[in-house]
Amino acid sequence: MSSELMIEMKNVHKWFGELHVLNDINLEINKGEKIVICGPSGSGKSTLIRCINRLEEHQRGNIIVEGTELTNDSRSIERIRGEVGMVFQQFNLFPHLSILDNCSLAPIWVRKLPKAEAKEKAMEYLKRVQIDDQAHKYPAQLSGGQQQRAAIARALCMEPRIMLFDEPTSALDPEMIKEVLDVMVGLAQGGMTMIVVTHEMGFAKEVADSIIFMDEGQIVEAKNPKDFFDNPESERTKTFLSQIL
């Protein structure tokens, strides 16, 4: 695997008012790496990945994505958002647009692709997540699992180099989790650089190059899956694992 550096976080801090949600985060992610972030709720894991595409603003330290440092300069934000796709817990599809239009919207308006080409490409990705037969329906007509797969296709249509997943299966009914995880596994096998906030430890074992455990805004432990599950060092990690496994 090439070791091209995709994301670099150096001494990143963030506060929500008095609350120190990110406390000295240092992280390097190489091309093709799959990182799973877990931890108790409120530990800052979602905030961490939301800082990477500037849905949240970090207050100290540096975040460098593919050589571009995130600053208040809107051009740097735009460039990075073009490279980073994101999948949300609540899907956040656009309810007033068909699935196909959800997927082709940004390619048409941000990437400036001709309409026909954007739709063609959207159909390709919808086929890849196996909902091309639902392309002309509206989000409200789809099941949760289908909506989340559509949301993944929407992100992929921008051909991002990095994908962020913010608890992608937490809002799903149990029987729909697998169909979404399958898509994510397929994506991982295709070599995508991925950061996934999830409690699906089976998924973590299967695809993660490294698992990060966060608590109270800090990275407590970062290890490969085998060491993470077999020899966790910190007490907090052990407690957490005993609770979810």
Next chain:
Amino acid sequence: MSTTNKEIGPPVIELGAMGWLRKNLFSNWYNSLLTIFGLYLLYILIPPLLNWIFLDANFVGSTRDDCTNEGACWIFIQQNIKLIFYGLYPTEELWRINFVYLILFISGVYLLIPNLKHKGWVGAFLLIIFPIICVIMLSGGLGLEAVETRLWGGLFLTLVIAGVGIVLSLPIGVMLALGRRSKLPVVSILCTIFIEIWRGVPLITVLFMASNMFPLFMPEGVNFDKLIRALIGVMFFSAAYLAEVVRGGLQAMPKGQYEASQAVGLTYWRMMALVILPQSLKMVIPAIIGSFIAIFKDTTLVLVIGLFDFLGIIQFVGTNPDWLGFSHEGYVFAAAVFWVFCYAMSWYSQRLEKKLDTGR
């Protein structure tokens, strides 16, 4: 589980018309009482009204002497129809107004027929080219004789004021709403002040200001047309109300929609135009149309600055010595016409809501 259950359908309680009557009109003693009272009210109100409007009314004739005075004298309306519809607009130029109506009617019908192509172009024509045609046709230019706006009046003037007010106030209202929610403090404060000032003042005051105060602030010799001043007043007044309606819609949008738009790289204006506004405007269609209806009816207030709108001119015609004593007919006619326009907007609003409903 027993198999016989399959034979049983939902319980049948209401059977036929009698069942319906019992369930809806006579379900208990006070419901029955209300039903009987309601029927009695209809009985004493409807027949005399129908007699007055239709059966005993006079439709044919040319002077008040042709009216029998038993029912309504619609000859009054008929004889003054030109004034009521067009004001003092010169008779030989009336075709210009009718031509504008015709264009509006044809494009309107085209837009209402489902599944026609090029609706976007027709819409763009209506919003961009049609207003230019209106200005030239109605006020003169390009070889057409100029018609001063003081001659404009009647239903025509009402439609001009309401139309301009409605069409221009929506985009201004949207911009004000976005401005008020802006993260830039200067923009937000200015928009808030603007909205609150206009909303804090009665329309009648706005119109007085536009008509009497505004010229005082203008340098000597500069004179805006009175109608244009009234139009600007109505437009901003309506925009301020719409801004708050639209802001309500914006606030109802889940945060996730903003985040998803940003995550796929949409810039602020694209996010607003493509994702946020289409959804939030859709949510507040009933309130927006409500504002439009209010503005349509509020145009009657321009009478106070000496513009004779539809209602104003009906009242004016009623003071003509030849037609004294027919104000009832005038008001009933005015009410009917206002109702037609307002109901049309209401109907269109419901239709639009159904059409745009994609679930949530």
